Amino acid sequence: MFDWLFTDDWFPKFDWRWDFAWEILPRLLEATLNTLIAAAAGYLIALVVGLFLALAQRTNYRTVTFAVREFVEFVRSTPLLLQIFFIFYVGPQFGVTLSPWVSGMIAIGLHYSCYLSEVYRGGIESVPKGQWEAATALNMSTLQTYKRVVIPQAIPPAIAGLGNYLVGIFKDTPMLSVIGVAELIHTANAIGSETWRYLEAYTMVGIIFLVLSLPAAGLIRAFEGFVRRKLGM
Amino acid sequence: MSFFEFVSVYWPRLLTGTGITVAQFFLSAIFAVLLSLAFGLMKMSSNRAVKGFAVTYIEIFRGTSLLVQLYWIFFVLPLFGVTLEKFTAGYVAIAMNTGAYGAELVRGGILAVPKGQWEAATAINMSPAKRMWRIILPQALVNMLPPWGNLMIEVLKGTALVSLISVADLMFQAKQINASTYLSAQIFGTALIIYYILARFMLTPFMRWLEAFMSRKLGKA
Numbered sequence: 044m045f046d047w048l049f050t051d052d053w054f055p056k057f058d059w060r061w062d063f064a065w066e067i068l069p070r071l072l073e074a075t076l077n078t079l080i081a082a083a084a085g086y087l088i089a090l091v092v093g094l095f096l097a098l099a100q101r102t103n104y105r106t107v108t109f110a111v112r113e114f115v116e117f118v119r120s121t122p123l124l125l126q127i128f129f130i131f132y133v134g135p136q137f138g139v140t141l142s143p144w145v146s147g148m149i150a151i152g153l154h155y156s157c158y159l160s161e162v163y164r165g166g167i168e169s170v171p172k173g174q175w176e177a178a179t180a181l182n183m184s185t186l187q188t189y190k191r192v193v194i195p196q197a198i199p200p201a202i203a204g205l206g207n208y209l210v211g212i213f214k215d216t217p218m219l220s221v222i223g224v225a226e227l228i229h230t231a232n233a234i235g236s237e238t239w240r241y242l243e244a245y246t247m248v249g250i251i252f253l254v255l256s257l258p259a260a261g262l263i264r265a266f267e268g269f270v271r272r273k274l275g276m
Numbered sequence: 277m278s279f280f281e282f283v284s285v286y287w288p289r290l291l292t293g294t295g296i297t298v299a300q301f302f303l304s305a306i307f308a309v310l311l312s313l314a315f316g317l318m319k320m321s322s323n324r325a326v327k328g329f330a331v332t333y334i335e336i337f338r339g340t341s342l343l344v345q346l347y348w349i350f351f352v353l354p355l356f357g358v359t360l361e362k363f364t365a366g367y368v369a370i371a372m373n374t375g376a377y378g379a380e381l382v383r384g385g386i387l388a389v390p391k392g393q394w395e396a397a398t399a400i401n402m403s404p405a406k407r408m409w410r411i412i413l414p415q416a417l418v419n420m421l422p423p424w425g426n427l428m429i430e431v432l433k434g435t436a437l438v439s440l441i442s443v444a445d446l447m448f449q450a451k452q453i454n455a456s457t458y459l460s461a462q463i464f465g466t467a468l469i470i471y472y473i474l475a476r477f478m479l480t481p482f483m484r485w486l487e488a489f490m491s492r493k494l495g496k497a
Contacts, residue, residue: 058355120429120475121468122436125447129468132460217343221440228343241351249348252340 064243067234071244074230075251081147081226082213088152089212090205093159098189100164118157124218126150131222147219155212159205166201167193199271206263210256227251282462286453293449294470300363300435300445301474304370305428311375316382317408330379337376342434345369350441366438374431381427385420386412418490425483429475436471446470 099111118126131146141149170193178188220229231244283290318330337345346369350362360368389412397407439448450467454460 116476117468117472120433120480121471122433122447124436124439125450125464125467125471128451128454129460129464132454132458133464136458136460214341217341218437220343228341228347231347235351241347242355245344245348245352249336249340249344252344253336256339257335 059242059246060240063238063240064247067244068247070230070234071227071247071251074225074227075255077224078213078216078226079255081144081151081216081219081224082209084148085151085155085216086209086212088148089155089159089208092152092156094163096156096160097163097167100160101167115157115160118154119161123151123154123215124221126154127218127222143219143223147222147224151212151215151219154215155208158208158211162201162204162208163197165204166197169200170196195274199267199274202267202270203263206259206266209263210259213256214252279462282459283466286463286466289449289453290446290466290470293444293446294474296443296445297432297435297447297471298474300367300370300438300443301432303367304374304431304435307367307371308374308378308427308431311371312378312382315375315379316386319379319383320386334376334379337373338380342369342373343437343440345373346437346441362438362441362443365441366435366443370431370434370438373434374427377427377430378424381420381423382416385416388419389415414490414494418487418494421483421487421490425480425487428479428483432471432475432479 096111096115100108100115102108127147127150130150131141131143134141134146174192174196175188178192183191216224216226217228219226220232223229227248231241231248234244235241315330315333318326319334321327321330346365349360349369349372350365353360353365393411393415394407397411402410435445436447439445439451442448446467450463453463457463
């Protein structure tokens with residue numbers, strides 16, 4: 044495996060070609076846009092569905108609570124890749140054909156909604172019991188209590204977790220390449236099979252991911268501070 | 277074709293696939309633990325070069341996708357003269373990715389050990405290495421086991437990606453059977469259930485047992 048170290052011509056193997064890198068850059072940037080759209084769309088689905096999954100686990104109906112809990116556990120402990128294949132291929136078997144984009148968004152949105160439901164749950168549970176009692180004392184309905192009292196207080200402690208999963212969903216979008224969503228890895232694969240050059244494309248994809256996800260942690264923290272100030276916490 | 281007929285025809289391929297998945301999981305998990313320990317400790321080093329190296333590794337592997345890392349290791353690394361077989365490339369990529377996340381857990385676990393423990397170990401004249409190995413790490417291990425349970429589930433899920441570089445794991449077999457039969461619901465459904473059983477009824481109970489075992493060992497329970 045390391046015999047290349049002992050030959051004297053190993054350096055030329057590292058033949059990074061700037062002109063080639065420059066040539067494929069527009070395609071990769073276009074794919075970056077698709078990746079960002081996929082991540083954003085999947086995340087929006089996850090934000091909404093996740094909230095419902097979290098609330099469904101707090102109802103008084105034991106069956107609903109149990110079923111949703113098991114569903115969340117199931118989705119969280121099976122691979123996203125397999126779920127993407129499942130949603131993409133099982134539909135046509137029953138006469139529902141979904142495009143790669145639609146099934147990809149459903150799969151990734153559903154997968155992350157299960158993670159987000161746990162974050163919401165933690166946030167809701169962090170709201171002190173006195174807040175619920177005060178809302179009841181003021182004769183608020185359950186819906187009002189959630190909307191006006193509980194959820195606004197549950198969001199700030201949940202932001203760090205929610206933000207981490209936004210970065211997570213962004214880093215999981217490459218899996219959508221397997222059903223033909225033209226995101227970064229799909230494009231890099233295409234470039235590789237057209238030109239037999241893998242070095243530039245895959246390396247640039249890695250750098251694009253780094254450049255986009257490294258500042259994320261700081262941005263999330265800044266956003267958390269902003270929301271806390273807005274809500275006067 | 278009913279579900280049971282389906283399973284009775286295809287179970288040998290599913291079983292070999294599951295075997296490869298489990299092998300990938302164990303190899304990834306072992307190397308991930310070693311890498312986490314090494315880089316977690318290196319990140320706490322006072323030597324700036326060592327610390328910088330660990331931070332660079334952690335940020336690169338946490339900042340990019342596992343799939344990108346896997347493809348890079350499998351397709352690009354040979355251009356630098358390091359050719360890994362696909363099976364090896366699979367668990368190396370997963371281990372390096374998980375190691376970056378695990379390093380943060382190791383660091384967090386060590387920082388959570390009370391300061392008095394460090395001082396007491398120094399007071400009885402233990403060398404720094406002995407102090408770390410005998411006093412700090414065992415306690416840190418108990419602190420960090422719960423998040424490690426989640427990370428191990430991620431490792432198991434991550435092994436599905438090796439199918440994309442044609443390692444014949446469970447995911448790969450499922451894809452192959454699907455391509456030749458189009459019985460998508462049956463095959464992908466069965467594979468989902470197998471992954472679920474591995475995660476929920478084998479891995480999770482084992483991690484719970486390990487948590488209880490370790491805290492009993494330390495006389496905490």
